[in-house]
Amino acid sequence: MRLRWLAYPYVLWTVVFTVAPLLLVAWFAFTAVQPDGSSAFTLDGFRSIVAGDRVPLDLLGLQEVFGLTVGVPLYVNVFVKSLQIALLSTLACLLFGYPAAYLLARRRARQRGGTDLLLLLFVIPMWMNALLRTYAWLALLEPNGIVNTVLAAVGLPKGQFLYNDFGIGLGMVYNYLPFMVLPIYSVLVKVDRSLVEAAEDLGADRRRVFTRVVLPLSMPGVMSGVNMVFMPAMTTFLIPNLLGGGRYMLIGNVIERQYMIARDWTTASALSIVLLVFVLASMRFMTRYEKGNEGGGVLL
Amino acid sequence: MAEGTRPILELVGVNKSYGDTQVLTDISFPIRSNEFITLLGPSGCGKTTTLRILAGFERPDSGDVLFEGASLLDVPPFKRRLNTVFQRYALFPHLDVFENVAFGLRLRKTPEAEVKARVAAALKTVDLDGYGKRWVDQLSGGQMQRVAIARAIVNGPEILLLDEPLGALDLKMRKEMQIELKDMQKRLGITFVYVTHDQEEALTMSDTVVVMREGVIQQVGSPTDVYNEPRNAFVADFIGESNILPARMEKDFEIAFAGHRFACVDRRRAEADVDVVVRPEDIVLAPPVEGGLNGVVTSVVFKGVHYEMIVECDGTEWMVHSTDQAAEGDRAALVFGPEDIHVMDRSPFSPDAHGILPADLAGRAARASADEGDPDR
Numbered sequence: 178m179r180l181r182w183l184a185y186p187y188v189l190w191t192v193v194f195t196v197a198p199l200l201l202v203a204w205f206a207f208t209a210v211q212p213d214g215s216s217a218f219t220l221d222g223f224r225s226i227v228a229g230d231r232v233p234l235d236l237l238g239l240q241e242v243f244g245l246t247v248g249v250p251l252y253v254n255v256f257v258k259s260l261q262i263a264l265l266s267t268l269a270c271l272l273f274g275y276p277a278a279y280l281l282a283r284r285r286a287r288q289r290g291g292t293d294l295l296l297l298l299f300v301i302p303m304w305m306n307a308l309l310r311t312y313a314w315l316a317l318l319e320p321n322g323i324v325n326t327v328l329a330a331v332g333l334p335k336g337q338f339l340y341n342d343f344g345i346g347l348g349m350v351y352n353y354l355p356f357m358v359l360p361i362y363s364v365l366v367k368v369d370r371s372l373v374e375a376a377e378d379l380g381a382d383r384r385r386v387f388t389r390v391v392l393p394l395s396m397p398g399v400m401s402g403v404n405m406v407f408m409p410a411m412t413t414f415l416i417p418n419l420l421g422g423g424r425y426m427l428i429g430n431v432i433e434r435q436y437m438i439a440r441d442w443t444t445a446s447a448l449s450i451v452l453l454v455f456v457l458a459s460m461r462f463m464t465r466y467e468k469g470n471e472g473g474g475v476l477l
Numbered sequence: 478m479a480e481g482t483r484p485i486l487e488l489v490g491v492n493k494s495y496g497d498t499q500v501l502t503d504i505s506f507p508i509r510s511n512e513f514i515t516l517l518g519p520s521g522c523g524k525t526t527t528l529r530i531l532a533g534f535e536r537p538d539s540g541d542v543l544f545e546g547a548s549l550l551d552v553p554p555f556k557r558r559l560n561t562v563f564q565r566y567a568l569f570p571h572l573d574v575f576e577n578v579a580f581g582l583r584l585r586k587t588p589e590a591e592v593k594a595r596v597a598a599a600l601k602t603v604d605l606d607g608y609g610k611r612w613v614d615q616l617s618g619g620q621m622q623r624v625a626i627a628r629a630i631v632n633g634p635e636i637l638l639l640d641e642p643l644g645a646l647d648l649k650m651r652k653e654m655q656i657e658l659k660d661m662q663k664r665l666g667i668t669f670v671y672v673t674h675d676q677e678e679a680l681t682m683s684d685t686v687v688v689m690r691e692g693v694i695q696q697v698g699s700p701t702d703v704y705n706e707p708r709n710a711f712v713a714d715f716i717g718e719s720n721i722l723p724a725r726m727e728k729d730f731e732i733a734f735a736g737h738r739f740a741c742v743d744r745r746r747a748e749a750d751v752d753v754v755v756r757p758e759d760i761v762l763a764p765p766v767e768g769g770l771n772g773v774v775t776s777v778v779f780k781g782v783h784y785e786m787i788v789e790c791d792g793t794e795w796m797v798h799s800t801d802q803a804a805e806g807d808r809a810a811l812v813f814g815p816e817d818i819h820v821m822d823r824s825p826f827s828p829d830a831h832g833i834l835p836a837d838l839a840g841r842a843a844r845a846s847a848d849e850g851d852p853d854r
């Protein structure tokens with residue numbers, strides 16, 4: 178307790194780099210610059226989110242469900258679309274990432290210590306700049322990129338891998354997969370081998386050892402993996418900007434455009450706040466579901 | 478007691494090594510139905526490894542494990558009809574106490590009402606009723622150990638493997654649980670394979686004791702057998718306090734050790750060089766007599782019921798247990814009868830001329846008692 182002053186630098190840090198920027202965003206969201214240069218309180222930013230042109234709601238690429246089209250404001254549509262892509266990417270990361278983490282953890286248990294080359298290969302992309310990685314991805318998937326060249330060479334039709342939902346989702350899974358694998362892996366390697374033996378001893382075959390012991394014990398890792406993927410997937414502007422070819426809109430790059438191109442800071446800030454509240458709420462929802470939240474590494 | 482009943486499990490010539498270390502060497506013994514059999518030996522002698530082979534978590538390098546005569550080697554652990562109380566508990570941290578105990582029952586799709594009743598009964602047996610809703614990380618070591626016992630017994634297995642199941646309990650709880658386990662074993666007719674390095678626990682609870690040392694069986698027998706007729710100096714030393722001396726036996730019913738000749742009840746053996754063991758409680762201190770085994774009392778320690786005294790005779794230290802107190806510095810004669818002299822064959826564990834056991838052996842015994850209550854593997 179007497180070392181409490183040690184925490185002060187961190188308090189300062191969060192004030193300068195977290196609290197202050199957030200307050201600034203809030204300030205911009207609720208004010209507009211008047212012609213005379215002064216700022217005045219306004220709710221226009223939030224209003225413009227729900228106002229604006231109505232467009233057909235896009236659900237998983239379908240704009241018509243049972244012949245019905247729902248008209249929603251543009252921003253709401255972008256938001257719903259971003260949510261869908263983020264959820265699907267997270268799900269895909271989980272479906273690929275869990276088995277990968279499981280296999281890596283099994284290898285680890287067998288070889289005891291040392292560095293696992295396979296794990297290293299999984300992690301190395303994380304050390305690389307995301308921009309670089311995504312450009313590399315572009316080179317692969319471009320209409321005249323490496324993949325299509327190979328496809329053409331073996332006489333298969335070219336595919337459209339970019340500038341659509343599939344391309345964006347692929348980019349996200351590629352970029353965020355390590356963030357799913359690592360937390361699950363680190364929980365799985367810590368699962369005590371003797372618990373597996375205890376379950377077997379009590380009559381559990383391999384499937385039930387997994388469903389009743391290993392899977393529940395790895396849930397904190399799954400939760401934090403889901404959070405670590407869902408959050409950036411929901412908010413990224415890099416991926417839709419690069420892989421969307423300038424035509425693809427997700428909430429992240431819509432906000433970016435509002436700030437940087439339209440220079441409508443009020444609407445951009447209002448959107449940011451809605452997004453932030455939404456992400457925080459969904460994290461909250463996820464972590465509450467987990468008992469005690471041991472080892473998950475996510476607060477709230 | 479359980480003699481004559483058919484073996485339900487049997488180890489046949491089992492060898493096991495980890496890397497270059499031979500952990501078990503030619504382990505063979507039968508486990509009879511409804512028997513309480515105890516593996517006893519110092520830390521690291523391979524008790525846990527033997528249990529793990531029985532449970533199916535390790536495969537022997539050679540040898541076989543038979544269940545009712547048929548090899549078990551290719552039967553995976555989850556299909557073996559036995560349950561284990563693990564030395565390190567291995568409770569499920571994601572489940573509460575109730576669900577931990579219910580784990581095996583749920584796997585067998587037991588009706589909910591029966592699960593409730595049986596779990597409650599098992600928790601009551603280990604004196605933990607009312608703890609069902611606790612998480613296992615909210616339990617003391619002793620409580621965890623009792624949950625581990627409950628989790629195994631609730632399934633009503635034919636064979637129960639218990640790896641130092643009472644190691645973390647205090648003396649009183651330990652005695653209670655000893656009685657409880659023994660009672661349960663008799664009542665339910667379960668075969669117990671029990672591991673301990675506490676010789677007293679082994680002697681009081683078991684029908685059969687298997688004494689091991691460094692992966693080799695030293696003796697298999699009833700508690701009275703191993704106590705009264707230890708096969709070698711290691712067994713004599715490990716099972717209770719003892720005075721072990723090198724001796725020479727030229728003819729029947731007469732033996733020479735500690736510079737004296739004594740009458741005994743054994744016949745001459747193949748080898749004239751033997752070891753003898755005289756238990757401290759069989760020795761009586763008397764006033765010194767001419768030509769007797771006379772010595773000086775060098776230490777007196779009160780042990781609750783008796784005094785533990787060290788008497789030095791011609792450089793050899795004798796341990797004597799007696800309810801009569803002597804004083805340090807007293808001169809006394811050691812007196813014991815022919816039937817108190819137990820003759821054993823010479824072995825690598827034999828003491829030197831002064832009754833001092835090989836350093837390695839003494840060190841191991843000391844380690845074993847220092848490790849007590851320390852549930853490592």
Ligand SMILES: Nc1ncnc2c1ncn2[C@@H]1O[C@H](COP(=O)(O)OP(=O)(O)OP(=O)(O)O)[C@@H](O)[C@H]1O
Nearest residue numbers: 495500519520521522523524525526527674853854
């Ligand atoms: N997985 C393993 N790898 C290598 N060596 C092992 C392994 N398991 C056990 N051993 C070694 O085998 C020997 C016997 O171990 P075991 O656990 O059977 O001893 P134990 O009799 O149960 O001892 P304790 O009374 O301390 O529990 C020890 O020397 C131990 O170090």
Ligand SMILES: [Mg+2]
Nearest residue numbers: 524525564854
């Ligand atoms: Mg052990």
